[in-house]
Amino acid sequence: MADRARVAVFISGAGSNMAALLYASRLPDCPYQLVLVASNDPAARGLALAQAEGVATFTLPHKGLGRVEHEAALERAAAEAGAHYIALAGYMRILTPQMVSRWEGRILNIHPSLLPLYPGLDTHARAIAAGDSHAGASVHLVNEELDGGEVLGQIPVAILTGDTPEALARRVLAAEHQLYPRVLAQYVDRERSPEWLAQQVRERALALPETDEVSSHGMPCFGIVKGRKFAYFSIDHHGDVKTALLVKISGADEQAQLIENDPERYYRPAYFGDGWIGIRLDLADVDWESIASWLQRSWRSVAPKKLTGLMDAADNF
Numbered sequence: 001m002a003d004r005a006r007v008a009v010f011i012s013g014a015g016s017n018m019a020a021l022l023y024a025s026r027l028p029d030c031p032y033q034l035v036l037v038a039s040n041d042p043a044a045r046g047l048a049l050a051q052a053e054g055v056a057t058f059t060l061p062h063k064g065l066g067r068v069e070h071e072a073a074l075e076r077a078a079a080e081a082g083a084h085y086i087a088l089a090g091y092m093r094i095l096t097p098q099m100v101s102r103w104e105g106r107i108l109n110i111h112p113s114l115l116p117l118y119p120g121l122d123t124h125a126r127a128i129a130a131g132d133s134h135a136g137a138s139v140h141l142v143n144e145e146l147d148g149g150e151v152l153g154q155i156p157v158a159i160l161t162g163d164t165p166e167a168l169a170r171r172v173l174a175a176e177h178q179l180y181p182r183v184l185a186q187y188v189d190r191e192r193s194p195e196w197l198a199q200q201v202r203e204r205a206l207a208l209p210e211t212d213e214v215s216s217h218g219m220p221c222f223g224i225v226k227g228r229k230f231a232y233f234s235i236d237h238h239g240d241v242k243t244a245l246l247v248k249i250s251g252a253d254e255q256a257q258l259i260e261n262d263p264e265r266y267y268r269p270a271y272f273g274d275g276w277i278g279i280r281l282d283l284a285d286v287d288w289e290s291i292a293s294w295l296q297r298s299w300r301s302v303a304p305k306k307l308t309g310l311m312d313a314a315d316n317f
């Protein structure tokens with residue numbers, strides 16, 4: 001069974017969505033766990049709740065600090081807690097594009113409207129004023145655009161005759177608490193699916209020059225066209241219960257070193273010998289940039305000179 005994805009939640013206020021995420025994570029089979037609740041406001045009520053529930057917290061008021069400096073401290077706290085995802089839940093600070101890009105595809109937010117309608121503030125008043133039949137909430141990935149990233153899930157909430165923004169906000173909030181845990185769980189769950197993991201490896205492997213895919217003992221396997229193999233995607237190979245990428249390395253010394261440094265992630269793949277390393281992809285924290293570099297390095301080690309020469313030239317350019 002794969003590990004549970006590690007999530008940090010950033011809040012600024014009541015933290016009722018954080019509470020919804022937290023309690024959902026304590027039910028059986030939830031694929032994520034909260035490893036940190038962080039806030040820019042020491043008075044945020046959600047902090048006391050997180051503490052009482054045994055979740056680590058981190059607070060740093062933003063007053064007097066530059067945006068980059070403040071954000072860097074929260075980011076560091078998330079990284080130190082081992083978070084692989086950040087869930088924004090009523091976090092009232094805008095993240096810099098640099099941070100967003102460092103966590104690409106791994107920061108989610110909940111917004112109280114049916115995006116792309118009504119990004120920004122006062123969403124309920126705007127929906128009522130527009131005469132909409134429904135308001136609602138959206139969970140989306142965070143990109144550089146305010147409330148602009150890919151929408152992962154939505155829930156509509158009917159607007160009643162005579163609704164005030166406050167009354168509507170209360171009902172939308174109840175709907176948010178249903179939506180956020182469900183969408184977060186589904187999103188992190190992709191990383192447990194061998195098909196999704198294989199597709200991530202495939203896209204990166206096939207992006208390398210003259211690579212093709214064949215199947216070897218049922219494993220997707222990548223090589224230079226009509227040449228040597230440089231990567232295998234291994235699922236439960238000989239019953240080892242692992243989902244992993246196998247790539248070429250320099251030999252027994254490097255293999256031993258990698259395994260010693262991170263024995264959970266790296267292993268000696270059975271039947272492959274000293275020239276290969278197994279890298280687990282089922283620990284819910286894959287760094288895909290690092291996987292892309294492993295693939296490239298492995299590709300280089302088997303590619304003919306005429307191809308690596310081109311790549312060396314491009315690198316030196």
Ligand code: GRF
Pocket residue numbers: 011012013014015016017018089090091110111112137173176
């Ligand atoms: C929610 O309405 C959420 O959609 C918005 O901020 C509010 C946070 O509420 N982003 P809470 O702090 O989770 O109770």
